[in-house]
Amino acid sequence: MTIRVVLQSIEKAAILVDNAKRYVSVGRGVVIYVAFMEDTDDAALQQAVTAIMNGRIFQRILPESSPVTSVASLKDCCDADILVVPQASLGGKLKGRSVQFHGLVDKSRGSLLYDRFCQLLRAARSIDTSSVDANGVPLDASASTQEAEHVGRVISGTYGNRQGLKMESEGPLTHFFDF
């Protein structure tokens, strides 16, 4: 295992991005919590992104008129938003009464891997990174008025930051995968 993810279907969510009061919102789609082990390399990142984008694992990211029993991939649902939350705590193991974090990347490398992971997700979505800010929010004013709608964005938090998070789901359908 080099990369650990927990994925949940969401109706909407918002993440704190500046350690103070600014929340960025996403609409219908998925939240991805991610932790990196110290042996994570670029090939592992690419493999995880390919699996996440292509896996038919997401319910409730289809348009609301679709039957809820349908299962789709993020590649199939290009309108679904993706919120990527850095979550080093996921890499812990419970030993006795304490959680140990052997094998987790250090913070500086974790930050680089997280940025690269989000960059690969944006590339898979054909998002022009010059059109979005560091958190994936579209720079043009017209797009920012659609803040709570799902338009296929890849929104990231800030590695090592306080992760204020609000989430609403009609069925989180939580998945867990090690890559």
Place this chain on the structure above:
Amino acid sequence: MTIRVVLQSIEKAAILVDNAKRYVSVGRGVVIYVAFMEDTDDAALQQAVTAIMNGRIFQRILPESSPVTSVASLKDCCDADILVVPQASLGGKLKGRSVQFHGLVDKSRGSLLYDRFCQLLRAARSIDTSSVDANGVPLDASASTQEAEHVGRVISGTYGNRQGLKMESEGPLTHFFDF
């Protein structure tokens, strides 16, 4: 692995309990997503509950005046609410593009295990089950007015039901454990 859990620190949350419009709220504490494999027995349930209650794995369930660097167990923080969400999807494995659920309990046994898991958590909290409804909501009127406060409750959803869920966290600090 017989029992798989994902745990998150929350400020507050609400879960749909009657498949229609009734949400039950919890305050500061943790949400526990849980899936059971078919070889789960009562000893495994008890072991998981003991580990979850005693593990020093939870930040942000302490009173708000405490330093955020503190880590505590649910046993230490008897005021923290616990929201238990049945989440069979957690037991899946990604094979190629599909998620396979070999080894997951069937729905009827899963429902029994879920009820027993919540019952053991309530026993660990010394909650008198005759004083709460099937979802763990206190039956007396005075308690129900404190719905959004954390008072050490163990609130459950409904196994196999639609799992509407709203969550807010100042730092979800997601943990993953197999028992």
